[in-house]
Amino acid sequence: xxxxxxxxxxxxxxxxxxxxxxxxxAYADEFGLESLSMRKLGAHLGVEAMSLYNHVDNKDDxxxxxxxxxxxxxxxxxxxxxxxxxxxxxxxxxMDTFAQHAWVVTxxxxxxxxxxxxxxxxxxxxxxxxxxxxxEDAAHHAWQLLASHTMGYAFQVASRDSGTFTRDEEQLAxxxxxxxxxxxxxxxxxxxxxKCDFVDEYRYTFxxxxxxxxxxxxxxx
Amino acid sequence: xxxxxxxxxxxxxxxxxxxxxxxxxAYADEFGLESLSMRKLGAHLGVEAMSLYNHVDNKDDxxxxxxxxxxxxxxxxxxxxxxxxxxxxxxxxxMDTFAQHAWVVTxxxxxxxxxxxxxxxxxxxxxxxxxxxxxEDAAHHAWQLLASHTMGYAFQVASRDSGTFTRDEEQLAxxxxxxxxxxxxxxxxxxxxxKCDFVDEYRYTFxxxxxxxxxxxxxxx
DNA sequence: ACCTGAACACCGTTCAAGT
DNA sequence: ACCTGAACACCGTTCAAGT
Numbered sequence: 001x002x003x004x005x006x007x008x009x010x011x012x013x014x015x016x017x018x019x020x021x022x023x024x025x026a027y028a029d030e031f032g033l034e035s036l037s038m039r040k041l042g043a044h045l046g047v048e049a050m051s052l053y054n055h056v057d058n059k060d061d062x063x064x065x066x067x068x069x070x071x072x073x074x075x076x077x078x079x080x081x082x083x084x085x086x087x088x089x090x091x092x093x094x095m096d097t098f099a100q101h102a103w104v105v106t107x108x109x110x111x112x113x114x115x116x117x118x119x120x121x122x123x124x125x126x127x128x129x130x131x132x133x134x135x136e137d138a139a140h141h142a143w144q145l146l147a148s149h150t151m152g153y154a155f156q157v158a159s160r161d162s163g164t165f166t167r168d169e170e171q172l173a174x175x176x177x178x179x180x181x182x183x184x185x186x187x188x189x190x191x192x193x194x195k196c197d198f199v200d201e202y203r204y205t206f207x208x209x210x211x212x213x214x215x216x217x218x219x220x221x
Numbered sequence: 222x223x224x225x226x227x228x229x230x231x232x233x234x235x236x237x238x239x240x241x242x243x244x245x246x247a248y249a250d251e252f253g254l255e256s257l258s259m260r261k262l263g264a265h266l267g268v269e270a271m272s273l274y275n276h277v278d279n280k281d282d283x284x285x286x287x288x289x290x291x292x293x294x295x296x297x298x299x300x301x302x303x304x305x306x307x308x309x310x311x312x313x314x315x316m317d318t319f320a321q322h323a324w325v326v327t328x329x330x331x332x333x334x335x336x337x338x339x340x341x342x343x344x345x346x347x348x349x350x351x352x353x354x355x356x357e358d359a360a361h362h363a364w365q366l367l368a369s370h371t372m373g374y375a376f377q378v379a380s381r382d383s384g385t386f387t388r389d390e391e392q393l394a395x396x397x398x399x400x401x402x403x404x405x406x407x408x409x410x411x412x413x414x415x416k417c418d419f420v421d422e423y424r425y426t427f428x429x430x431x432x433x434x435x436x437x438x439x440x441x442x
Numbered sequence: 443a444c445c446t447g448a449a450c451a452c453c454g455t456t457c458a459a460g461t
Numbered sequence: 462a463c464c465t466g467a468a469c470a471c472c473g474t475t476c477a478a479g480t
Contacts (some may be wrong), residue, residue, distance in 0.1 A: 015444085038473065050474085051445050053410070059473065109330045112380040114396055116403070123404035130406055138412040139406075145426045151376050152369025159333040175335055182337075183344035185351055185360075192361040205366045208433025212426070236463085259454065271455085272464050388445065 015047065017055045021065040025101070028066065033103035038062075056108035063107055064115055070104045071117030073097060076124060083132035084210050088203075090125055091150055095202050098154040109151070138220050142213050149209050153202040160198070234266065238276045242286040246322070249287065254324035259283075273295075284328055285336055292338030294318060297345060304353035305431050310345055316423050319375040326379035330372070359441050363434050370430050375425040381419070422423055430440045 023045050028036050038059060042049035047102075056062045074097045077089040098105050125146070129139040173194055180187040244266050249257050259280060263270035275281045295318045298310040319326050328334075346367070350360040394415055401408040 011290025048446055054444055076242065106331050109376050110327050119400060119404045119407055123407045126406040126410060136409055136413065139423065141413055142412040144422050148373025148377060149370060152373030155330050155372050155376065156369060179340060183340045185347040186344045188357055189347060189361040189364060192357065201365050205361065208430065213365060213434065269465055275463055
């Protein structure tokens with residue numbers, strides 16, 4: 001993603017915006033979003049925290065950069081196959097990336113984002129809908145539905161996987177087992193919930209959403 | 222929600238866990254989640270921050286209490302009508318509450334929660350599915366789909382409405398207008414997106430999800 | 443132009459001391 | 462039993478000073 005143009009013979013390459021953001025992404029991947037601070041990121045880069053402010057406006061700007069870097073990383077499928085197949089594989093690619101960098105979901109959910117990376121992703125998706133014949137209104141509804149469906153599952157992935165999530169899996173299971181008797185219906189699906197793979201679950205229910213969109217497209221004609 | 226049992230003749234009622242949590246909820250409603258600190262909440266209650274620790278383990282515990290208080294507040298519909306109608310009105314009630322306290326979505330998304338309030342809510346919903354004839358497997362998938370769908374839209378509501386969201390609406394629209402020309406498909410639905418009511422949008426697409434669940438139920442038989 | 447050190451105004455939380 | 466004040470180990474960010 002970055003050209004490494006600043007690499008010199010000294011062991012510490014000069015700082016650039018991209019390098020700061022990439023380091024922040026790597027740091028969040030390794031240590032979790034909640035332990036990312038300007039001071040620690042600076043130390044990680046062998047620099048005082050205050051130097052970062054030469055390349056990034058403030059921490060919010062850093063967050064925006066991190067989100068965008070992740071969106072750029074989503075592997076876009078080539079434009080082959082039906083619109084249903086294309087939409088499905090775009091969604092799957094996004095979920096894979098979200099599962100890999102769970103912190104980005106938290107960031108996205110608390111901040112939102114309209115950087116070039118996320119907009120390019122969105123443009124590609126909406127373009128497929130237009131090509132399929134959706135009109136403005138239907139395309140808008142479809143995007144909203146697809147985004148909500150994807151973010152909903154991504155949230156569940158992030159809730160379980162992210163370092164931001166303050167309880168670990170065992171602790172969660174223990175808490176759950178303790179209270180389950182009071183909630184008989186929940187108890188019956190508790191086991192399935194605890195070992196549910198949300199990425200699989202997402203793909204499983206995707207067809208329902210696609211079917212809904214097909215019906216909407218047919219109704220429009 | 223609280224009995225006010227600690228009310229005395231003095232102007233400052235004695236602190237209780239419920240009172241601390243209720244005050245935190247009110248504070249987040251008024252000033253936003255990001256400006257809620259133990260020190261400010263203490264001051265708001267006419268007490269030093271450190272006093273709060275007599276009623277709450279730490280800030281995470283306070284957060285858990287706040288989430289649960291909101292779940293308890295969701296107005297549950299009475300058990301009349303088809304399962305489709307019941308599920309629909311439970312979802313609508315949850316969305317209304319989330320829209321009213323947008324910060325709770327952020328909290329839920331960054332922390333998760335299995336307190337008595339959220340479990341009771343979940344138990345009620347899953348109970349309706351069982352009563353409708355879903356088996357364990359189908360009920361689990363259905364819950365996951367409903368939860369994701371709801372949380373996905375709730376996230377969008379929260380992104381726009383919450384004080385946590387760092388940009389305001391005008392700023393967002395301005396940013397959007399600036400970059401839209403580069404993203405032609407997004408630009409076509411941009412207007413609809415900017416003035417979209419997510420709660421309406423949620424209800425609009427709910428039928429698609431219900432239809433999918435009906436098909437799943439039929440396939441099971 | 444970029445990096446630094448000290449400083450400012452905050453955090454959550456601990457702990458010994460008060461009543 | 463509950464509340465307090467001082468303290469500790471952190472934050473993000475500003476700003477004048479260095480090179």
